[in-house]
Amino acid sequence: MALRGTMSSNIVLSLTASVLLVFSSGSSLAGAAPPRKNVLFLVSDDMRPELTCYSGPDFPTPVHPKMHSPNLDALAAKSLLLKRAYVQQAVCSPSRTSLLTGRRPDTTHVYDLTHYFRNVGGNFTTIPQYFKENGYLSVGMGKIFHPGHASDNDDPPSWSEPYFHANNSFWGRFGHQHSHMAVNESLQKLYPLPDQQIAQHALEVLRRVAPAAKSGQKPFFVGVGFHRPHLPFIYPDEFQQYYPESDIHLPDNEYAPINMPPIAWSNYGELRGYGDIAKLNATGAINSTLPPEVVKGLRRDYYGALSFTDSLIGKVIGELESLGLAENTIISFWGDHGWQLGEHGEWCKHTNFEDATHAPMMIHIPGKTDKGIALEALTEFVDLFPTLVEAAGLPSLDLCPMDSTNTTLCREGSSLMPMIENQSLKWKTAVFSQYPRAYSHMGYSMRTDRYRYTEWVLFKYAPEYKPDWASLSATELYDHQVDPEENHNRAYDKDMADVVEMLSKQLHAGWRYAII
Numbered sequence: 436m437a438l439r440g441t442m443s444s445n446i447v448l449s450l451t452a453s454v455l456l457v458f459s460s461g462s463s464l465a466g467a468a469p470p471r472k473n474v475l476f477l478v479s480d481d482m483r484p485e486l487t488c489y490s491g492p493d494f495p496t497p498v499h500p501k502m503h504s505p506n507l508d509a510l511a512a513k514s515l516l517l518k519r520a521y522v523q524q525a526v527c528s529p530s531r532t533s534l535l536t537g538r539r540p541d542t543t544h545v546y547d548l549t550h551y552f553r554n555v556g557g558n559f560t561t562i563p564q565y566f567k568e569n570g571y572l573s574v575g576m577g578k579i580f581h582p583g584h585a586s587d588n589d590d591p592p593s594w595s596e597p598y599f600h601a602n603n604s605f606w607g608r609f610g611h612q613h614s615h616m617a618v619n620e621s622l623q624k625l626y627p628l629p630d631q632q633i634a635q636h637a638l639e640v641l642r643r644v645a646p647a648a649k650s651g652q653k654p655f656f657v658g659v660g661f662h663r664p665h666l667p668f669i670y671p672d673e674f675q676q677y678y679p680e681s682d683i684h685l686p687d688n689e690y691a692p693i694n695m696p697p698i699a700w701s702n703y704g705e706l707r708g709y710g711d712i713a714k715l716n717a718t719g720a721i722n723s724t725l726p727p728e729v730v731k732g733l734r735r736d737y738y739g740a741l742s743f744t745d746s747l748i749g750k751v752i753g754e755l756e757s758l759g760l761a762e763n764t765i766i767s768f769w770g771d772h773g774w775q776l777g778e779h780g781e782w783c784k785h786t787n788f789e790d791a792t793h794a795p796m797m798i799h800i801p802g803k804t805d806k807g808i809a810l811e812a813l814t815e816f817v818d819l820f821p822t823l824v825e826a827a828g829l830p831s832l833d834l835c836p837m838d839s840t841n842t843t844l845c846r847e848g849s850s851l852m853p854m855i856e857n858q859s860l861k862w863k864t865a866v867f868s869q870y871p872r873a874y875s876h877m878g879y880s881m882r883t884d885r886y887r888y889t890e891w892v893l894f895k896y897a898p899e900y901k902p903d904w905a906s907l908s909a910t911e912l913y914d915h916q917v918d919p920e921e922n923h924n925r926a927y928d929k930d931m932a933d934v935v936e937m938l939s940k941q942l943h944a945g946w947r948y949a950i951i
Contacts, residue, residue, distance in 0.1 A: 474656045478770070535820075575593065695924050765799065789921050796814070
């Protein structure tokens, strides 16, 4: 009896130990940190928010065909879609530098396509660099930073491995003479379009980095920058089917805003520099227009180039999903600024108008935005850096001091993560953009819920980098409640004097005082 009791006790003890071991192991596994979220960082050049997902009051123009953007619309449906996101300066390098450093142009000191922020602003940490410094494999391709001198060739500190650019030798020469053209399949086979090459490289990179990311060994930050719909609008002719000529119309406002000050205007030299447009001898002067058929042709091919870009984004996201990475990868998409497509008789960017400063941005965060959140609050491109950092669970960024020249890591925007949890939270009362003129003036523009208010003032460049608010050259005021196309500058209307005074004080106070 004693022996049987001992055996029974030993069996019970053995079973108990086994159960405890199982629960202990399970507890250990449950407590293990999940793999860190990867980041797929998608960028488009010169894409205004002319996407179906922006339909309604946030669409850039009332005159447009039915847009074909199924892939970005699908991404928007599972993202935080920023319906009113604004850039800090409507031209490539200043806008990209601002977003990528999380700081505004008066901090980066980048106002053109030449100066490099690390030389004129400070040794600031960028978005891909921050992820790299936190253990991520940071891989870039295409146009993320503005290439060349403006970024010391794509900002080497930001990346873990050599940067990829597509072969553009043929299309670079060809495109200089043609501002817009749809090309057939046979020509594409001989000379693949740069964005096709970038998309293919993105697929190859995702396949390469997938195993380490899925195992938790090495998360990735992959930046994919597409060149279209930037000029020249060269794209596969298959996308013309979505935009028949009968659906293409002239803008309904081919005239400058009433009472617009001349300093607000850009003579769109970028477009006029292409061979086919140069032959028209267009001056780009205020209230001049291009021939109607040229306007329609440019508009049609811009739409086609936009849809081409959408298709490539779809291929990249599709590959991410097929590799089993979608559930643990944050996807952000943004266009570096808006674009004027003949509205006001204006073209390109280079202004402070709504069509130039309003740009698309969306952020998909698995488990947070899967059902889609369309946010109407005013947001800025400097908000992306702190948002991605918080979404990925990395150490958050402190607000920049007044002088952050020697502060390598900080932010001048706000994380959007609280807005994901509660869209009714009080948020910024205004967002801010700016544009220089003739290396003597700066146009500071502020967008509130109702108004766009702009002051053109003398500006002191290096080493001060400060506006002279007392030297006011011109003012603009557009009331979006009654004038969403900004066709009438009311800054000099007597009945708007109180509004101008109020907005001027708010503009001078600046972005720090617009944060609630």
